[in-house]
Amino acid sequence: MSNVTAVMRRELKSYFLTPVAYVFIVIFLILSNTFTFYLGNFYERGQADLAPFFNFHPWLYLFLVPALSMRLWAEERRSGNIELLMTLPIELWQAVVGKFLAAWLFTGLALALTFPIWITVNYLGDPDNGVIAAAYVGSLLMAGGFLAVGSCISALTKNQVIAFILSVVACFVLLLAGFAMVLDLFSAWAPQALVDTIASLSFLTHFSSISKGVIDVRDLIYFGLLIAAMLYANAIVLELKKAD
């Protein structure tokens, strides 16, 4: 466990030693608020909830999270640091989990810094704070899912740009799987079971139910399994590709 923490702390430190952390946080805060007020019509709706805020999170994460995850392993492989890391007395999974947790903790921090909007909505009206808390949890879980996918893809290449593009595509597919438009394509001919399976693979399906305040164990299991499976794949990819 202490190895996981050591890797995590080093990684987090690196975020703040480079402009990555500040750029990410600032852009995340600006975009999330812009979307909420201009596209989500936060005021005009006249409802005291944060739906216009959370509805855009999947789309924000689609581009911002891969930007964060792209360097996780690609940079390590390009610079040759992976040789250093893998010859220190730590297990591969400890390195994978440590780096993932650093990135997740960091997105958690960015998410926590959106607290003024929670204060704002409480000032303006009388929202259901339970729903908002659940939505925050859902958003964080979804970010974790995106990050795990991105981390795994980052291990596939030494090139951060390739890692970014592939991660965006992979996350886009995972998001779209739950979109009504896509599901309609299937529901016309495919059996309901298949449509449900496709929908159940989607970030959107699971996120939207949590963000409505319904924390279903199945949604938690979904994100937990997704993250675990992706990190497991991440470790396998590293084992195979580390020396290339």
Next chain:
Amino acid sequence: MIDCQNLVKHFGPLLAVDQLSFKVEPGEVLGFLGPNGAGKSTTMRIIAGFLPASTGTVTVCGHDVASAAIAAKRCLGYLPEGAPSYPEMTPRAFLDFVADIRGLRGAARRGRLDMVYSLLHLEPVLEQSIDTLSKGYKRRVGLAQAIVHDPEVLILDEPTDGLDPNQKHEVRELINTMAANKIIIISTHLLEEVDALCNRTIIIAHGRILADDTPGNLEARSKFHNAVSLRLTDTTVLARVRSEIDSLSEVAHTEVDANTNRLTAFPAPGLLPLTAISELAAARGWEFAELHLESGRLDEVFRTITGGASA
């Protein structure tokens, strides 16, 4: 102790390491010599636990690097080729991280870190980010990372490559001070480095061991071993001097370098021509601008053994 048995490493169709077997005991500084692409780095990476061997076994301090990887990694320090590190971090933060992973705690940790800072003269740059450091300092940070836990085994892949002569000298001094009771493996293609550092040399090419001996014994394989080189103050008598030296029973044959007029007398098998030549010179009254005994030329041995092999 390091024990490599029948190491083989394939990269696809390429055979990088071919049935390598050797043992290294404490106190030995082993120089890995070989042309580029000979399999030096690959072998070191296998010992350090970065790459798995295709077949064969490696044990480090009694721990098999495949089945007891963590225990093996604990007792070794490794400097990868090019000394990678995290460029945005400061040496202090980077070494703190390594010390964390190495499980150093409390006073022992502080003591070790302070010792490593002073051993490698890192104090002036501790708070500077690594990417702003000179090549010499970066290399020292890499070395510091490898020795922070005072390992029994040190594996250094081209530790002085790309350093200026002063920095090379410093790194060699450092390795020499640590050599007493450790196992140190150094890869290099600088032959002078082997002379300066190692008490054992393995020459490999195409993944196979071609020679395993002390640097002195390898030099003895050179045709220059015990040869005598001389330059005359008066070069006009060179031809006569040459024929007289040639006729000595201790001398097999002589060569003259046309540019420098340097005459080299190669010894007959098992004989030392130096005394005979100097006695002859005294009797004839020859004046030398230069006279010395060759100990053997490692680069010539290296070229002979590896047959000019390169990749």
